[in-house]
Amino acid sequence: MQKLKMGIIGAGGIAQDRHIPAYQLISDKVSIEAVCDVNMATAQSVAEKFGIPKVYTDYSELFSEVDAITICTPNKFHAEITIAALEAGVHVLCEKPMAMTTKECEAMIEAANESGKVLSIGYHYRFMKESQAAKKVIVEQEIGEPIVARAQALRRRKVPGWGVFTNKELQGGGSLIDWGCHFLDLSLWLLGNPKPVQVMGKAYNHLSKMPGQVNQWGSFDHETFNVDDHVTAYITFDNGASMLFETSWAANIKEDVEHISISGLQGGIDVFPFELNQAKHGMLLNSQANWIPGDEDPGLIQVRNFANACLGEEELIVKPEEAMQVSQIIDAIYESSQTGQSVKIDNREDFV
Ligand SMILES: NC(=O)c1ccc[n+]([C@@H]2O[C@H](COP(=O)([O-])OP(=O)(O)OC[C@H]3O[C@@H](n4cnc5c(N)ncnc54)[C@H](O)[C@@H]3O)[C@@H](O)[C@H]2O)c1
Structure with missing residues (x-):
């Protein structure tokens, strides 16, 4: 070959x-x-x-x-x-x-x-075994039509102090474009990549601009810090689905969180760790995965x-058209944060 x-x-x-x-x-x-x-x-x-x-x-x-x-x-x-x-x-x-x-x-x-x-x-988050399990369960209609996603990619104090991660000119932004993008991509994929239509968002960097910050991942200059370290957003889609999204490198929270849940008409899933939640047989049932195949590196x-x-x-x-939806949402969050208004997304019919 x-x-x-x-x-x-x-x-x-x-x-x-x-x-x-x-x-x-x-x-x-x-x-x-x-x-x-x-x-x-x-x-x-x-x-x-x-x-x-x-x-x-x-x-x-x-x-x-x-x-x-x-x-x-x-x-x-x-x-x-x-x-x-x-x-x-x-x-x-x-x-x-x-x-x-x-x-x-x-x-x-x-x-x-x-x-x-x-x-x-x-x-690569799509290739994690929990993500693959979640996709399979959704594709096999176990939760019915997915309607609400909640995604949190939260680090309490982990601003990357190395490389160019806090360089706005080279990277375009901070926690959202660097780490939050993975959770947007995975959530969108699990929802079936509906087209995003409207976004309301807010990007902060108050904590990293304060002197004397505690940081677990090296050091950075708080005086020149000009990218986001904490972002919240609400996103709606053309099929009626919606997403609550939050990401941070620095936030005053109890601990780091990596969470995605998808609520569908017939059930829901949590991705990390994988769990299937259903209302069935007159009961509220929560099924945890005892073992998921696929220990290969994503x-x-x-x-x-x-x-x-x-x-x-x-x-x-x-697929690139799917990855572009992440960038559409990122652009819209940054714009919405600046203007204080929600942002409508124009989707090109020839792409999706
Ligand atoms: N998938 C993930 O989870 C993940 C994790 C880390 C980084 N990344 C992404 O990978 C990319 C690189 O990140 P990194 O941590 O490896 O950064 P890095 O700074 O360690 O490495 C980047 C390298 O690119 C070189 N470079 C810069 N401009 C170049 C050009 N025009 N042509 C050729 N080489 C050039 C630099 O000299 C440097 O050696 C970024 O886009 C980052 O977002 C993804």
Whole structure:
């Protein structure tokens, strides 16, 4: 079988900790041919560490060597590199969030449609076994039509003090675009990706701007901190469903929370840990999973699905039109927070 020739663009944390090791576990399907980083020393040391033959500092020079790339750069470069790769006939797995704005996402989808190549986004929470179980239960109609989602991705004091996570120019925002996006994506997928139509949101950063903050994940400069550290939102969808959403890097709460629940007409689910809640046989029944199959790393399942989709062997799980809905909601939350008004979302009929 012909192997998929892979290039890695951006050789920092997520490339080294997740994507490169995951591709090396499926070396029967994928061979990593090249790595690119604007920092030559980083690219060279990663190539040496993982035995990658070719090294570049300019991503456009790498395209002729590969069939597919994985983009692990700061968010600002996601759209530019994705579009250039697709135009060069190269499949793309781009880290989350899809891009800085919905407008960029639209251009990425147009490039994918024109090239006929695969474009996917790194929303790996979908590949967690609890998420897979929840999707299966919903698809098999155990909870009927899903109508209300509640999603909370809350960290009490974990502002990432490393890398560029608090750099608005490179990342586009803070807790919402960085971590909350995973919970938006997973909730939307579980709801069946209805189109978002209206959003009311509020983004805060009071805590991280105060001096002398306690922080569990390194240190940051409170004087220059200009991204969100706590966000709340209410989102409605074209099928009548709605979502209550909250995310934080810093909040005065008892403890960290990772919660998604979906309430349907015939039952409900909690995702973490997985639980099915029903009103049945004259009783209120709560069923907890005693065991869920699938102990593989979600990052590995993600790259395998991407590689198989490129090779034409499997349906792509994270579709770009779905990932774009996350960006639509993020844009609308930031806009609503600034204006104090709810924001209506225009959905392009040609995309979904
Ligand atoms: N899926 C997840 O849970 C998850 C977790 C962490 C990070 N991420 C995402 O991965 C991306 C990278 O995050 P990270 O933590 O690895 O950051 P990082 O800062 O550790 O690494 C980014 C690397 O990209 C390089 N780079 C910057 N611009 C470039 C360009 N134009 N061309 C080539 N290389 C370039 C930098 O030199 C750096 O080595 C971000 O989009 C982030 O949101 C996703």
